[in-house]
Amino acid sequence: MRVKKLIGKIHLWLGLTSGLVVFIVSITGCLYVFQEEVCLLLESGVFRKIEPQKEEFISPLTLQRKVENAFDREVTYMNASVYPSGDRASIVWLRDSTRNYRAYIVNPYTGNIIDTFSYRKTFWSIVLSLHTSLLIPKIGHHIVSISTLIFVALMFSGIYLWFPKSKRGFRQRFKVKWTASPKRLNYDLHNVFGFYMTWIAIFIAISGLVWSYEWVDKSIYWLATGGEVPEEPLKTTFSLPDSHIPKQKPDVDQTLLSLVYNSPALMSYYIEYPYDSTSNYSLTLNNAKGKIYNKHNTYQISQYTGEVLDSNLWKEKNTGEKLQEANYNIHVGAILGLPGKIIAFFASLIAASLPITGLKIWLGRKKRHGRRSGRYPIRKNKKELQPTTT
Numbered sequence: 001m002r003v004k005k006l007i008g009k010i011h012l013w014l015g016l017t018s019g020l021v022v023f024i025v026s027i028t029g030c031l032y033v034f035q036e037e038v039c040l041l042l043e044s045g046v047f048r049k050i051e052p053q054k055e056e057f058i059s060p061l062t063l064q065r066k067v068e069n070a071f072d073r074e075v076t077y078m079n080a081s082v083y084p085s086g087d088r089a090s091i092v093w094l095r096d097s098t099r100n101y102r103a104y105i106v107n108p109y110t111g112n113i114i115d116t117f118s119y120r121k122t123f124w125s126i127v128l129s130l131h132t133s134l135l136i137p138k139i140g141h142h143i144v145s146i147s148t149l150i151f152v153a154l155m156f157s158g159i160y161l162w163f164p165k166s167k168r169g170f171r172q173r174f175k176v177k178w179t180a181s182p183k184r185l186n187y188d189l190h191n192v193f194g195f196y197m198t199w200i201a202i203f204i205a206i207s208g209l210v211w212s213y214e215w216v217d218k219s220i221y222w223l224a225t226g227g228e229v230p231e232e233p234l235k236t237t238f239s240l241p242d243s244h245i246p247k248q249k250p251d252v253d254q255t256l257l258s259l260v261y262n263s264p265a266l267m268s269y270y271i272e273y274p275y276d277s278t279s280n281y282s283l284t285l286n287n288a289k290g291k292i293y294n295k296h297n298t299y300q301i302s303q304y305t306g307e308v309l310d311s312n313l314w315k316e317k318n319t320g321e322k323l324q325e326a327n328y329n330i331h332v333g334a335i336l337g338l339p340g341k342i343i344a345f346f347a348s349l350i351a352a353s354l355p356i357t358g359l360k361i362w363l364g365r366k367k368r369h370g371r372r373s374g375r376y377p378i379r380k381n382k383k384e385l386q387p388t389t390t
Contacts, residue, residue: 004161011157012362014150019355021134021147026352028131029204033332033345035124045124048105048114052086057108059253060271060281066111067092067104078273082108084266089114145212151351152205155198162195183364190357193350200347207331210324221320230320251306256283259299259308263287274303287314296325 039045058066063080077095092104101119106112119125126135133140164170173195176188209216221230260269265287272282281301288295300310317325329335333344 007157007160011154011161012358014154014157015355015358016362018147018150018154019359021143022151023352023355024134025131025144025147026348028127029348030345030352031127032124032131033341033348035127039124045122046091046103046105048089049087050089050107050109050114053109055109057082057084058111060256061253062111063090063092063106063108064273067094067106067113070104070113070116071096071102073097076275078275079271080273081268081270083268084260093119141212145209148205148208148212152202152209155202155205158194159198162191186357186360186364190354190361194354197347197350197354200343201351203330204333204344204347207327210327217324220323224323225318225320228318228320230324252281252301252303253306255301255306255308256281259283259285263297279303280309294325294329 035045036047039047040049043049060080060082063082064078067078067080068075071094073096075094076097076099077093079093081091083090086108088108090106090108092106093101094104095101103115103117103119103122104113105115107114129135132144134143136143162173164173173192176192177184180188206216206220210220211217218230222228256271260266260283263269263285266285267288268286270284270286274280280303283299283301285297285299286294287297295314297314298312299308301307302309314322326335333340333342336343
């Protein structure tokens with residue numbers, strides 16, 4: 001009982017310390033889970049539907065030139081996401097020398113720009129910034145990361161505190177008594193919903209920590225591979241004098257298109273364009289059409305000759321690398337498709353409610369203990385207040 005009381009104290013103070021941050025991160029996580037679906041429904045944001053046509057898509061380099069011509073500043077970085085299914089607009093992101101990003105939504109058949117906007121001014125960028133850094137420059141990301149670590153500790157301590165003293169109490173731990181008093185109902189909402197939420201939220205939280213801490217990423221990789229250490233990311237670089245850089249790059253387009261068209265199960269492809277003399281084209285093919293698990297093949301292609309310099313194929317990846325690629329889908333629940341997103345949504349919503357219900361439990365106990373210690377007046381029986389006669 002002393003151990004349980006100590007863990008209860010730790011659970012309380014960790015919850016009070018991180019509660020507000022957990023609430024904000026959980027609520028914004030609920031919203032961000034369905035970003036793609038909301039954008040398609042409202043025809044806004046980066047995800048847009050288009051009318052399929054019988055024409056071929058414009059080539060990756062043609063797409064690059066058309067967007068560059070529409071951008072009125074120097075480009076320092078560009079990437080594009082293209083969906084060969086034919087009913088989705090291409091998404092192109094550009095960054096200028098001030099590190100400001102701008103999105104271009106492009107018709108993949110014609111190259112016409114459907115919409116463009118600055119990333120910082122969008123609703124989803126604000127939601128994401130709240131989720132990852134609380135809109136606080138520099139230190140916000142660290143606050144979120146530390147609070148997420150605390151939240152993981154809270155889930156483990158919460159499971160320990162959830163176990164009842166006797167077997168008879170197990171039945172009450174699995175269901176909420178909706179007809180109980182407000183105080184008891186609040187306790188059940190915290191205790192019962194917290195128990196069910198933990199088995200989902202633990203994966204959401206840890207997958208988020210993968211982006212925050214390298215040691216978490218390496219630890220998961222080590223466990224998944226049975227003790228192997230992750231290799232450095234695929235990147236092959238070389239340099240040539242500026243005088244040898246050709247103005248036309250027909251071989252690059254030919255290589256890119258041949259890789260795309262020779263992937264019959266292709267759902268989408270993602271390309272990063274080089275903007276210095278030592279970088280290459282990086283092409284990632286998502287060969288998972290009709291499936292919910294991404295299977296990426298990545299290629300490094302010379303910007304000068306169009307030669308494939310290196311590749312990282314799905315069939316050659318170990319369990320740790322596959323788990324790393326699935327990390328985003330695990331974080332938002334997409335690893336299980338739409339049902340997984342719905343589960344992640346409700347798990348995040350319950351996680352957001354726990355700081356509130358937990359605070360109410362603490363305030364209720366504090367008030368009760370205050371009355372016992374004499375800080376609150378105790379109402380006496382009327383008979384006790386009457387004077388006695390001899």
